[in-house]
Amino acid sequence: MLLKATPDVPADQRRQALQQAARVLAEGRLLGLPTETVYGLAARADDDSAVAAIFAAKQRPASHPLIVHVPDLASAAAFVTPGFLEQAPAHAARLMQAFWPGPLTVIVPRRAGMAQAAAGGQDSVGLRCPSHPVAQAVLQAAAALGVQGVAAPSANTFGRVSPTTAAHVQQEFGDSLTVLDGGACQVGIESTIIDCTRGQPVLLRPGIITPEMVEERTGIRVLLPHEAATRQAAPRASGTLTAHYAPQARVCLMTTEALQQRALDGNLPSDVAIWSRTALPGVARQVVMPEDATATAQQLFARLRDFDAQGMREIWVEAVPASPDWAGVADRLQRAAAA
Secondary structure, three states, X not given: OEEEOOOOOOHHHHHHHHHHHHHHHHOOOOEEEOOOOOOXXXXXXXXXXXXXXXXXXXXXXXXXXXXXXXXXXXXXXXXXXXXXHHOOOOHHHHHHHHHOOOOEEEEEEEOOOOOOOOXXXXXXXXXXXXXXXXXXXXXXXXXXXXXXOEEOOEOOOOOEOOXXXXXXXXXXXXXXXXXXXXXXXXXXXXXXXXXOOOOOOEEEEOOOOOHHHHHHHHOOOOEOHHHOOXXXXXXXXXXXXXXXXXXXXXXXXXXXXXXXXXXXXXXXXXXXXXXXXXOOOOOOOEEEOOOOHHHHHHHHHHHHHHHXXXXXXXXXXXXXXXXXXXXXXXXXXXXXXXX
């Protein structure tokens, strides 16, 4: 069932859709939920049976943790070990204050008895406060019905391409799932994940919010994984498997030179598509990638889905620049190619 909450819908209809979506969550059922990053497959995080339904629908291992979405910083405290957000140096609290609502997930010690299934049985939990106005409205309406937070991994089969429109979610799960249509996602790739359980923040998954942005805004230096102390293992986190985000077609990452040589040799197969920043004269099945990382991230998953819909066997992708702003896109492409 599709519920419409896009700006073109009359206000009364939009309010009804938001309330109906909140009731779905309060009743322990699954909901396709729009966020600014990707659409999530959402269920109330305090109901282990509801969370189990997420794992079953996605065919996702129960040990692979989910991110819990909350409407605000005050709501996040219910999931965190008491006193942790107030302890010095309180990196997690400073990150939340600086970047919430927004595409940042912070991993913190989990309060005993809260969201155990969503955390994959770990003593830590990933928390995020989405900025999408529809997600915010649903989370607040659900909170009024007693839902403290919502576990919401991407609304797709485990390991496949994430959805960035309501139609993508319907393609994955059909009409049996209630999907709230909030329009196309603005960011297009999943949130940045920063682990705050090991004394100093460590980047676990790159996204639109970069370590450089964190340091510029807060003065906090975020370590890359290879810089972190090894005496304490990193918690498991969403979207960090080597192979992930994969379309049906094989993704082949190439340097500019290799792509030009293969594409222009006159023997390009009919079931190969090209997504590149470099123009290739005379190549019919090339789609030009945007010049900036933000626009490319917004298009990435939809573009991979489009190539699948066209029946492509392979997708040749030009490697993106090795700069911090492109790290999130590079990460998703590398994992897609690894599959």
